[in-house]
Amino acid sequence: MHVSPTAQTQIVRSTESLQTLNCNLSPIIHSEWHSFLEENQSRIHSLLEQYGSPLHLVAPQVLAANLAKIEAAIQSHGVKAQVYYAMKANKGRGLVSTAAASGFGIDVASEYEFKLACELSPLHTPLSLSGPVKPTSLFQAAIERNVNISIDSVEELRALRDHVMSHRSQNPARIYLRYRPSFKAKTRFGMSTEDVMACTRILTEFRLLIEFIGFHMHLSGYSAIERGRSVAELVGLSEVLDTHGLKTQFINIGGGMPVQYVAPDAFETFMELHQGSAVEYKGGQPSWFYPYGGRLTLEAWMREFMDYFLAPGLKIADWLRRCDITLAVEPGRSALDQVAISLFSVGLVKDRGSFSTVFLNGSSFSASETWFQSDYLCDPILLRFGPRGRAPIKTTPAYYLAGHSCLEDDIIAYRPFSGDVAIASGDALAFINTGGYHMDLLENNFHHHPTPARLNIDFSNLTFTQECAK
Ligand SMILES: Cc1ncc(COP(=O)(O)O)c(C=O)c1O
Structure with a gap:
């Protein structure tokens, strides 16, 4: 039986009240994911603790x-x-x-x-x-x-x-x-x-x-x-x-x-900056990008x-x-489109003065396009689970996001993110719209890190079913 397209929630909106790790490429996000992220933060925290990082949530x-x-x-x-x-x-x-x-x-x-x-x-x-x-x-x-x-x-x-x-x-x-x-x-x-x-x-x-x-x-x-x-x-x-x-x-x-993935205007502005070399990529400027914010x-x-x-x-x-x-x-x-999100917990934030490296628990094999000499052009959403209030957390001129492996190229994104929000270990980042090729095309268990768990989510009653990797 075919699903009627009109019977489904089709509204998409930008992140609005959710805070992104900002590079002016705010992700377009389906309203159901938006509400889920906004209203279920302690549940998300528990899921990450239970299943480990990264964790893929999939809405079939x-x-x-x-x-x-x-x-x-x-x-x-x-x-x-x-x-x-x-x-x-x-x-x-x-x-x-x-x-x-x-x-x-x-x-x-x-x-x-x-x-x-x-x-x-x-x-x-x-x-x-x-x-x-x-x-x-x-x-x-x-x-x-x-x-x-x-x-x-x-x-x-x-x-x-x-x-x-x-x-x-x-x-x-x-x-x-x-x-x-x-x-x-x-x-x-x-x-x-x-x-x-x-x-x-x-x-x-x-x-x-x-x-x-x-x-x-x-x-x-x-x-x-x-x-x-x-x-x-x-x-x-x-x-x-x-x-x-x-x-x-x-x-x-x-x-x-x-x-x-992102609004066309934001994407076009980003591409102009990219051509003008205003974006300081770690390890060279990618020569092509998927059209993350195409007009059509x-x-x-x-x-x-x-x-x-x-x-x-x-x-x-x-x-x-x-x-x-x-x-x-x-x-x-x-x-x-809008079928999955990938959650990574922050392992450590390493301060180098002019920038900080955010080490995420998991590798870029599970997240990004950097292995294709390109870059993931969508800002992740910051979920604050870290030890807020325990110690003052500094902001930094810029953040680079890296995976936890021993490889220099284990970079989740080559581009820097603005450092005007504070991030601490224990926080998490939600990468939106990872279902198509971004989450598991190159995924492996490098360093014997287990293959990330994936949970199928049913938005109607907020239940999760774990899928076994085969
Ligand atoms: C024969 C064929 N069909 C369909 C696809 C899916 O393409 P896309 O993910 O761009 O829709 C591919 C992707 O490589 C393909 O090779």
């Missing part, structure tokens, strides 16, 4: 609402939608089962994701399988479950052909061809027009064993226009394949829909894509409707 029901919002954004253009949650963006099992139980599909990109998705979802849940290489055992399992398989290369289609010829199944393999647009020539993923034509010959010959269902793509970056340009290149190809009896039923544009909301992004002109008077939405093509999407990051 927000994921279901986001997926419904994405589906509605497509359908509002009169286009048929198939939404697959890209489970690679977060390791949470509860997220996969919630997406499936709410009627959405799951995008899997490995044998292990496939097995987990099968374990956690009802049999009828639509699955989409991507990735540049799949073992034959995965081909076979995917064919038996009627999964839509994205074929990345002519070589991979030949491997599938050889497999289906030697392992006759009841169902044909359902495949889309992953397309590489002409303006993304350097990517190793997907196929050129010539490759697609080579595949057409195989698909025509083996149509009883391999069913062509359409095209797949996933572009790096977050541009709706680039995705529009790619679809424009596919129109002619789709017509050619049609003449061979290979009908495009799906165009799957992958992920890349935007998330607004998800709906506006979808409108920009759907309104892209394929030909005079013909927008993408018109073409999809006219040809009865379903638009499939595989949102990861955007599906996880």
Whole structure:
């Protein structure tokens, strides 16, 4: 059963009464997280004591609402939608089962994701399988479950052909061809027009064993226009394949829909300062950033894509409707917007005169983008649990946030935070909106620190369920 987007709390607001560790990049925060942080501080303190730092809190029901919002954004253009949650963006099992139980599909990109998705979802849940290489055992399992398989290369289609010829199944393999647009020539993923034509010959010959269902793509970056340009290149190809009896039923544009972590104005001001070298990064200035405060909301992004002109008077939405093509999407990051927060307790604040280092209990593997030579551009919220009143606590010109490990590069954020609030060991920082890639992509148990606990939270009755890491 699908979740209605209107039935969910959609209000987001800035941190208001909560104090951030300020760098003028105040996080946009869902009202339910806001109330939770404002009204449950002693409970949060106890949870951190019980489960250790860092601690991830995850709200799967927000994921279901986001997926419904994405589906509605497509359908509002009169286009048929198939939404697959890209489970690679977060390791949470509860997220996969919630997406499936709410009627959405799951995008899997490995044998292990496939097995987990099968374990956690009802049999009828639509699955989409991507990735540049799949073992034959995965081909076979995917064919038996009627999964839509994205074929990345002519070589991979030949491997599938050889497999289906030697392992006759009841169902044909359902495949889309992953397309590489002409303006993304350097990517190793997907196929050129010539490759697609080579595949057409195989698909025509083996149509009883391999069913062509359409095209797949996933572009790096977050541009709706680039995705529009790619679809424009596919129109002619789709017509050619049609003449061979290979009908495009799906165009799957992958992920890349935007998330607004901070307000666009604040983000643009920050970027101007960044270009002017006014921000003194520890260890060099990052050369790129995720657009933390992009101007486009998800709906506006979808409108920009759907309104892209394929030909005079013909927008993408018109073409999809006219040809009865379903638009499939595989949102990861955007599906996880406002789904999780990560809490870190402060171990120690070390004063170096011109700045202080706040050592957090846990490592940046659980929190940040610094391992991608980028930076986490969202101010954390300060939760005061420390020994206030015991000793006077100084403010400092600036704070840098570091993890507790022995690595110089274990930095939670390379940028400094203003030092005009006092922080003490025992306080905690809440990082907002960490669900999409920020919290567990690189998480490990370095120094034998246990893998951080994750608790699924139900906002309706404020109960928590611990999820076992597998
Ligand atoms: C094939 C595919 N689909 C979907 C996604 C999810 O993208 P995003 O998290 O930007 O929405 C990815 C991410 O790498 C991908 O490779």
